[in-house]
Amino acid sequence: MLRDITLGQYYPANSVIHRLDPRVKLLGTLLFIVSLFSFKGVTALALATIFLVTVIKVSKVPFKFMVKGLRAIVILMLITAFFNLFLTPGEALVSFWKFKITAPGIKNAVLMAIRLTYLILGTSIMTLTTTPNQLTAGLEMALRPLRKVGVPVHAVSMMMSIALRFIPILIEETDKIMKAQMARGADFESGNLIRKVKSMVPLLVPLFVAAFRRADDLAMAMEARCYHGGDGRTQLKPLRYQGRDRLAYLILFSYLAGVFLCRHFLPWPQG
Amino acid sequence: MGIIKARQLVHEYIRRDEEGNVESISTALDHLNLDVEQGQFIAVLGHNGSGKSTLAKHINALLTPTEGTLWVDGLDVSDEENVMTVRENAGMVFQNPDNQIIASVVEEDVAFGPENIGVPTDEIWDRVEQSLRTVGMLKYRTYSPNKLSGGQKQRVAIAGVLAMQPKCIVLDEPTAMLDPTGRRDVIRTALELNREKGVTIILITHYMEEVVEADRVFVMDEGKLVMQGTPREIFSRVEELKHYRLGVPQMTLLADELRRAGLPLAGGIMTREELVEELAKLRA
Structure with a gap:
């Protein structure tokens, strides 16, 4: 029973997202988070939603697996929504005792809830489609430049x-x-x-x-078995970028550019 | 020159107290001389603390001699520069199957050795496949080691060593933690490697049954090589073996008892078949 335990929450399936280089997925998750906290306006929100939904669809991971991850942060979401709702300054729409609900407060609370939900969904796509080993290999390659600083x-x-x-x-x-x-x-x-x-x-x-x-x-x-650190080591499964990885990078960066363009040119409604 | 040659080999474990003063010295290897020819299947016997594991670790340059010299394929293991080559030439399989498997997928574990010595990726794949096929574990290549039995894990460990293409493999009590089936599989694998691929095998064990197939048997006691010869020669010296606190195969023991009871049996009987044959001769 205990030996069957799986680590992380890898969901085995045969999809393009599963086959992507872990480095693409790592950077992709990072960029997605950046986009979540820098978008402004409904258009950018719609863009992020489309992006997320498409990736989930392509990954072939059932949506209920994604939602599992959300359960853990319900409390956190309630707390942030609560603070945003009651503590955002502005003209009171409703007020009782010491609390007042303002229009920007409602907007902030809703936005925060959306951002957190997307954040969890976005990161769980990475952990659901990448084995812990691939993640480790990806991290090693991605962080390799840090070797120069020791x-x-x-x-x-x-x-x-x-x-x-x-x-x-x-x-x-x-x-x-x-x-x-x-x-x-x-x-x-x-x-x-x-x-x-x-x-x-x-x-x-x-x-x-x-x-x-x-x-x-x-x-x-x-x-x-001759282990002597990482110098002069070769690998059984070295990470090499394929065509699909380059395409994924292209999509990622155009998505990010789209979000930033919307932020500058279509920041409706103004907050 | 043989693949392994030891001259006046001494190893002392020195225990120090917190200030670094010597508390006690125990001699694990005591002026040991030993020769192993390329392609031999050697069994090393000895009870606990006889120095056999210490000897094994010297062959892989995990320990270096306090005194004396050990050559592995002509290279002095004391020389710092030779260490990696020695380890490549002489692989080692340990007792606990769980504590020597590094990766969480069988094929990645087998690849660990070749990765360390810088074999190009394509060749690593070839070597992994060949090694796993040799030990009969090819169909488990994508399994997690946690799902394998002890004997299977030990065969994966052998494949991991084999992938470095060593001339010699030292197996340090590889079957001590296995069930009878696993034990048989591991020993058969070692034998096949020796007979078919010509790899020198040094099997350290205290199961007498595993010694029967060896070309030569070394018996160690208190850091010294006290007996050596073919299994038959060794097992015809039952009294001596008992003196070194070693058992003998059941059939040898039975034959010895029968001989003492007055039956004129030949010495060095090791298997049931041999005993049956000898007894049949007596009746005729």
Whole structure:
């Protein structure tokens, strides 16, 4: 049961978005977020909506998977909407006690809700269509220039991919230790939160010891297979841009340009 | 010159206290001399703490000798410049299958070694495919290692070493954590590599049954090489093996007991078939 756990929330499907270079998707997500927080006016909003809906359609990921991600931020959305609604200065439309609702307040609240929703949808497309490994590889390539200023990009991405490999193993191990301790009368279920947390301590100690031992073994196994850092390393699956990636970049940048053009020339309605 | 040659090899584990003063020294290898020819299947036996794992780590240059010299394919492992070549020539498979698989997809893990030594991408793909085919794991190439059994993981680990095209593979108790089926598969894979591809195999184990097929057996005790010879020679010396706290295959033991009870059986019987044959000869 535990070994079947999937990390991240990758949704396997055969779509163009799945096949895109992870770097395109990383930059695409970033640019989409930029566009969300810089658009002005209904036209730009419509443009962002069309863009998002098209990408979702093309990705072949069912919409209900996307909505799952939204559930987690409902509270955050309510809070931001609340503050925007009541705390935006302006002429009061309705007012009671110390609160007043203003026209810009309504507008801000609605816009904020839309922005946050789009933000979550946009980023979940990336995580839904890219395996954690591809993401790591994409990040390594994308951040490569940072090596010049001394950031150990290769080491960090190697750590990320090893972490991905070992999370299920450590979960299994936790399960094993828990059962072993339960067999000897340990109680992980009852009591209040503090008691529960306290009962985790004897679980964490052997888990950490085991993790360190594993780390030691793994380091040795890596060295035995000639691992010596990122220098002079070749790759089984090197990232190379294909035609579709170039096209995706083109679409991305024309979308961004469109949003900025709308911001300057069609900023209706004025806020 | 053989593929592995050790002369007066000494390794000491030095324990230091917090100030760096020497607390205790334990000698894991004690003036060891050893020769292995290219293409041999060697089994190394010894109970816990006999120094066999320490020896294995020297062959892969994971440890360097305190004294003496070890040559792997003519290269001195103590020389810092030789380390990468030595590791390329002599691969190593460890005991715990989970702690030596690096990637989360089988084929990516097999590619890890060739990636490190800078093999071009196209050739890595060839090597991955060949290695996985050799160990019989080709159809699992896109699986996550977490979904494989212990024996399958160990075969993936062997494929990972094989992809570096080593001349010699050291297997350090590769079957200690496996079930009988996995154990058999791993040993068969090692044997096939040796017989068909001519790879020198050094199998470190304490399962006597795995030793039977080896060309030569080395028995280690307290850092010294105390017995060596063909499996048959070694197993005809039951008393000595017992002295070094080693078991013998069940059939050897049975034959030994029968001999002591007065049956005129030949020494060094290792398998059930041999014993049956010998007993049939007696009846005739």
